[in-house]
Amino acid sequence: MKIVVIGGSGLIGSKLVNNLAAHGHDAVAASPSTGVDAVTGEGLAEALEGAQVVVDVANAPDWEDTAVMQFFQTSSRNLLAAEQAAGVGHHVVLSIVNTDRLPDIGFFRAKAAQEELVKGHGVPYTILRATQFFEFVGAIADSATEGDKVRLPCALFQPVAAGDVAAVLAEIATGTPLGGTVELAGPEALPMAEFARLLLAGKGDAGEVIADPQARYFGALLDDGSLTPGDDPRMGEIRFAEWLDRATTNA
């Protein structure tokens, strides 16, 4: 099956392309670095020729509120129109757990708008909403660092390994369109600050992590349900300690 992965050179996209190719699919990585731009439309029609499935795991280069909204709206409109023209039978998009419940975060608003475009367009679709990736915990800690102190919320956080996200996306992409949303979270829920503390300790970083109920996550106040999934999520298999061990051994 020909499956085009928009954002196929990124963290999730590259793992997904490898996973699909290993299962015998014609997996095509499409992104600006391969001459395919979902925002300008360049190269889209050619890349989608003969494709049965498109998986959108592109990410915006600029996370400023207006820029990120424009990126996800424009790229989704262009992709869906090109898919309709090419007769693509399944659009899969990677979104974020509770993206419609944290409107204080511009990035979440943009992903919620992307989901609405996908639901309203007419191309058969499946939305995978994942929690934050293990690989993103370092950037979260960096965004909350002042001097040698990292101040983060104590709300529950249930991140997932990028490898688990790619595995579930591969399963969805090769299955029937659900016309709905699937949630995916990691196997452990702990306070957000605790994940940062484990990461810093694993990397031998002496920075101090402070768990502060008033600390904001990219501008939003969190409670235990803000970033955790609903009742029946898919569960990633890789535990944070196992991932950290591998990440620090290979560093």
Ligand SMILES: NC(=O)c1ccc[n+]([C@@H]2O[C@H](COP(=O)([O-])OP(=O)(O)OC[C@H]3O[C@@H](n4cnc5c(N)ncnc54)[C@H](OP(=O)(O)O)[C@@H]3O)[C@@H](O)[C@H]2O)c1
């Ligand atoms: N970070 C998290 O914790 C998290 C959690 C849940 C969901 N998500 C979602 O997961 C998705 C994938 O994230 P990621 O971390 O794998 O992203 P990433 O590593 O930053 O990769 C971004 C990809 O998007 C491509 N891209 C950029 N501009 C493009 C354009 N105009 N047209 C087509 N492709 C373009 C890049 O291509 P080039 O390399 O060619 O520039 C690259 O392949 C995102 O939609 C994100 O919102 C993230």
